[in-house]
Amino acid sequence: MQSNVSLARRAYAIRRFALRMGEVQGQGYIGQALGVADVLAVSYFHAMAYRADDPTWEGRDRFYLSIGHYAIALYAALIEAGILPEDEIGTYGMDDSRMPMSGMAAYTPGMEITGGSLGHGLGIAVGAALGLKRKKNPAFVYNMLSDGELGEGSTWEAVMSAVQWKLDNLIAIVDFNDQQADGKTTAALAQMPEVGRWSAFGWFAQEVDGNDLDAVVAAFDAARHHDVAQPRVIICKSKMCKGVPFLEDREITHFVRVEPDEWTKALSILDEGKPT
Numbered sequence: 001m002q003s004n005v006s007l008a009r010r011a012y013a014i015r016r017f018a019l020r021m022g023e024v025q026g027q028g029y030i031g032q033a034l035g036v037a038d039v040l041a042v043s044y045f046h047a048m049a050y051r052a053d054d055p056t057w058e059g060r061d062r063f064y065l066s067i068g069h070y071a072i073a074l075y076a077a078l079i080e081a082g083i084l085p086e087d088e089i090g091t092y093g094m095d096d097s098r099m100p101m102s103g104m105a106a107y108t109p110g111m112e113i114t115g116g117s118l119g120h121g122l123g124i125a126v127g128a129a130l131g132l133k134r135k136k137n138p139a140f141v142y143n144m145l146s147d148g149e150l151g152e153g154s155t156w157e158a159v160m161s162a163v164q165w166k167l168d169n170l171i172a173i174v175d176f177n178d179q180q181a182d183g184k185t186t187a188a189l190a191q192m193p194e195v196g197r198w199s200a201f202g203w204f205a206q207e208v209d210g211n212d213l214d215a216v217v218a219a220f221d222a223a224r225h226h227d228v229a230q231p232r233v234i235i236c237k238s239k240m241c242k243g244v245p246f247l248e249d250r251e252i253t254h255f256v257r258v259e260p261d262e263w264t265k266a267l268s269i270l271d272e273g274k275p276t
Ligand SMILES: [Mg+2]
Pocket: 146, 147, 148, 175, 176, 177, 178, 179, 180, 185
């Protein structure tokens, strides 16, 4: 287990790699990447077992990114984890890159599934968790999905299936930033009290501030060690563009356009807050 100072350093590094990739293309889903960096730091540097030099090791915990457009965030975590090389950052989003703008399993070590079409990741994770159980493999499946995907019927079919199969090796992580392509998630489709709703379906549900590393660590530990045979979900309330205030303040954060000089500004603001 790493100290939270160390996790803060990991989260900083993930944000920085993501900004550098955004700068390559001049645009991107940078708001999501900055928002979810703390949860990714806890996933990759506290919670999950994996081997950086053997990304398909059978005993690894799986991380399934349902939200393919968050690929920039996962690449940043995979670089920090030593699964992807830092020197490929300059290829981000290019035709022959191993880091395309939307995550694709066939291209990228550590990208376990091709996410988006949205609403399918949890179903894939249910199948994988069931498969691991049948193979008596003790690994866990972590599935990151978005609050927007809670408006997809297929997500709720997966929710029910996971309970039916008593998938206590499945941990869903909802990045609840209250934003989706068209605006606020809670305005697009009335969302429920999430802990109550998931609990009613039979899941062990927790809700945390997704940018509070201590809270996220505690929730991940509780999810992993919960001793009832049921699937687990962590609703992570995150802030889009977290760590770069002038981006946090923007009204439209789903797909952020950043002027060329603003990338340098964003990187220096991040560096000023570098954890010691
Ligand atoms: Mg969202």
